[in-house]
Amino acid sequence: MRVALRRVIQLVVVLVFVSFFSFSLIQLVPGDPVVAIVGFASPAQLAQVRHQIGLDDPFLLQYWHWLGGFIHGDLGQHYSGPTGRSAVSTGIAQSLPVTLELMAFAMILTIVIAIPLGILSAYRSGTLTDKLISATAFGSIAMPDFALAIVLSFWVGVKLKWLPTSGFTHLSDGFVKNIKSLTLPAVSLAVGQIAAYMRLLRSDMIATLQEDYILMAKSKGIPTRRILWRHALRPSSLTLLTVAGLNIGALIGGTIVVENLFEIPGMGKLLFFAIFGRQFVELQSIVAVIAVGYVLVNVAVDILYTVLDPRIRDARALA
Amino acid sequence: MLEHSPSTVAAPVDAPPPATEPPPPDTEFVRARSQRVGLGGILGIIWLGFVAICAIVIPMVVKNPTNPGLLAARGMFKVSGHPLGGDSAGNDMLLQLAKGARSSLIVAIGAVAVGLVLGGTLGLIAGYYRGRIDTLLTSTFNILLAIPQFVLAVALVSVLANDSISKQGIPVPVTTGRRLAVLVIALGIVSTPILARITRANTLQWAQREFVLAARAQGATNRRVMIREVLPNVLPAMFSIALLGIAVAMVAEGGLSILGVGVHLPGVSWGSLIAQGRNSLQSQPSVVFEPIVCLFLTVLSLNYLGDVVRARFDVRESVL
Numbered sequence: 196m197r198v199a200l201r202r203v204i205q206l207v208v209v210l211v212f213v214s215f216f217s218f219s220l221i222q223l224v225p226g227d228p229v230v231a232i233v234g235f236a237s238p239a240q241l242a243q244v245r246h247q248i249g250l251d252d253p254f255l256l257q258y259w260h261w262l263g264g265f266i267h268g269d270l271g272q273h274y275s276g277p278t279g280r281s282a283v284s285t286g287i288a289q290s291l292p293v294t295l296e297l298m299a300f301a302m303i304l305t306i307v308i309a310i311p312l313g314i315l316s317a318y319r320s321g322t323l324t325d326k327l328i329s330a331t332a333f334g335s336i337a338m339p340d341f342a343l344a345i346v347l348s349f350w351v352g353v354k355l356k357w358l359p360t361s362g363f364t365h366l367s368d369g370f371v372k373n374i375k376s377l378t379l380p381a382v383s384l385a386v387g388q389i390a391a392y393m394r395l396l397r398s399d400m401i402a403t404l405q406e407d408y409i410l411m412a413k414s415k416g417i418p419t420r421r422i423l424w425r426h427a428l429r430p431s432s433l434t435l436l437t438v439a440g441l442n443i444g445a446l447i448g449g450t451i452v453v454e455n456l457f458e459i460p461g462m463g464k465l466l467f468f469a470i471f472g473r474q475f476v477e478l479q480s481i482v483a484v485i486a487v488g489y490v491l492v493n494v495a496v497d498i499l500y501t502v503l504d505p506r507i508r509d510a511r512a513l514a
Numbered sequence: 515m516l517e518h519s520p521s522t523v524a525a526p527v528d529a530p531p532p533a534t535e536p537p538p539p540d541t542e543f544v545r546a547r548s549q550r551v552g553l554g555g556i557l558g559i560i561w562l563g564f565v566a567i568c569a570i571v572i573p574m575v576v577k578n579p580t581n582p583g584l585l586a587a588r589g590m591f592k593v594s595g596h597p598l599g600g601d602s603a604g605n606d607m608l609l610q611l612a613k614g615a616r617s618s619l620i621v622a623i624g625a626v627a628v629g630l631v632l633g634g635t636l637g638l639i640a641g642y643y644r645g646r647i648d649t650l651l652t653s654t655f656n657i658l659l660a661i662p663q664f665v666l667a668v669a670l671v672s673v674l675a676n677d678s679i680s681k682q683g684i685p686v687p688v689t690t691g692r693r694l695a696v697l698v699i700a701l702g703i704v705s706t707p708i709l710a711r712i713t714r715a716n717t718l719q720w721a722q723r724e725f726v727l728a729a730r731a732q733g734a735t736n737r738r739v740m741i742r743e744v745l746p747n748v749l750p751a752m753f754s755i756a757l758l759g760i761a762v763a764m765v766a767e768g769g770l771s772i773l774g775v776g777v778h779l780p781g782v783s784w785g786s787l788i789a790q791g792r793n794s795l796q797s798q799p800s801v802v803f804e805p806i807v808c809l810f811l812t813v814l815s816l817n818y819l820g821d822v823v824r825a826r827f828d829v830r831e832s833v834l
Contacts, residue, residue, distance in 0.1 A: 213660050334814065337817050448663065478672065
């Protein structure tokens with residue numbers, strides 16, 4: 196119980212600092228952020244926007260107001276010119292599900308492909324199959340996801356015309372179209388992830404396959420397939436979880452870039468427009484939403500650890 | 515002096531090649547083999563050297579950077595004297611790639627240098643002194659790592675390299691030099707906590723050794739022990755991560771270019787060449803594929819060499 200309490204306090208501290216960092220971004224803008232956000236406007240209009248953003252308050256009070264707004268879902272305004280504005284929360288509410296769908300698609304592809312490849316590679320370790328898989332994985336890690344995205348959209352999209360290379364069809368407009376519009380971006384994101392997952396699973400499983408209980412299982416005459424999938428894979432689940440925790444950050448970064456290449460209207464596209472239009476209030480909110488989401492995912496990974504492996508729970512209780 | 519870990523001593527670098535049958539993994543035999551630079555490593559070094567030389571020499575010697583003939587004949591090996599063809603503005607691609615290599619290398623190496631100095635110093639201090647200072651620094655790194663690295667980089671760059679706005683509301687673009695500096699600083703800040711964590715973890719191990727105790731017993735100051743006794747032993751780990759870091763920073767610059775916050779015209783980087791070339795992907799794919807190949811080979815070489823260094827100095831992967 197004390198451990199849980201300490202974790203909660205840690206989480207709150209991290210969230211406070213992360214939100215504080217996102218909030219401070221606007222203070223780092225060289226020159227007057229209000230002029231940058233609104234552009235050409237009368238002094239009265241500038242003063243009004245400055246007041247609305249809250250920039251005329253003392254720094255810490257600004258943060259307090261901003262945090263209060265953030266928690267209550269007021270993420271500021273997207274300004275277009277001196278008078279036009281729209282709520283940032285609306286934009287995020289539309290973009291976030293698209294991004295999450297794309298990331299989920301990429302994750303599913305990763306797991307479905309990486310686990311069998313990792314098992315095969317470990318089981319056949321040292322053979323030609325293993326060497327081919329490992330070398331391909333090593334090469335895939337060196338291929339930036341945006342570069343792969345461009346190559347794929349050229350060959351599969353433009354030359355072969357199999358899949359659309361830009362645009363997004365919502366799930367409500369048909370499942371097949373929706374999946375088709377996300378396939379190329381998801382594959383571009385998944386390839387590097389597959390390589391990372393597969394490499395760690397392989398080295399993990401090679402060690403597991405040396406264990407006595409595997410020999411025991413073999414001598415009992417359990418089919419190889421069952422030994423690999425049931426007995427040998429289970430201890431590696433923690434490794435897979437670690438990789439997931441480490442790689443989700445890279446996946447978020449990749450998604451932001453790849454969305455812009457395929458014109459997917461997700462958080463990455465929203466971020467692009469925010470930067471392009473110098474919407475620093477919107478930038479603050481987008482960064483804060485992504486960072487908070489990332490922190491929460493990592494907490495979820497940590498909790499899953501303790502659920503999967505009681506030894507960790509006990510070790511932490513002692514520490 | 516570098517103190518080699520026992521396994522390095524036990525397995526000399528020029529060990530005989532292994533027998534025909536594949537040895538079981540995780541034996542001294544395999545490790546000896548993995549410690550050699552190998553053909554891949556040599557190819558990697560050659561490629562990186564080639565890129566570095568091209569980046570320095572080609573922009574100095576090329577006389578005809580633009581050629582109208584390049585506009586008509588698109589693609590590689592069409593116009594003599596321009597083996598890699600031209601871009602949509604008739605610029606020689608070989609020159610563009612060399613210039614791009616310059617920016618990409620400056621940004622990536624500069625960022626990792628910033629990260630090495632900042633992260634290395636802080637990590638060394640945290641791991642050497644331990645206690646409260648360690649807790650404070652480690653929590654700072656953890657907070658920086660709590661934001662996805664690429665998002666952190668995007669946020670920093672887009673804020674710091676923002677075009678200033680004149681009183682008339684007209685954006686005044688930031689100069690290429692300032693943009694490069696911002697990229698170096700932003701990506702340097704992003705890489706700092708990672709390098710600091712590696713340095714700290716290794717410092718923790720080495721600072722407990724007898725020779726450190728001996729140096730302190732002789733009355734060496736903390737600063738001297740850190741720099742002369744601990745640092746040389748931690749350097750291989752920092753170096754192997756730095757090689758990987760250069761690759762990551764180079765790719766990150768490419769991603770930033772696609773978001774429009776990387777290197778801008780008139781400057782070019784491999785990332786910005788890819789980002790700009792995207793517009794003419796259908797008519798002139800070579801403009802995009804050439805920088806992609808350069809980027810891929812460079813990252814591949816850096817990753818490979820990073821692995822070689824790591825295997826050679828027995829850097830614990832668990833601290834990653």
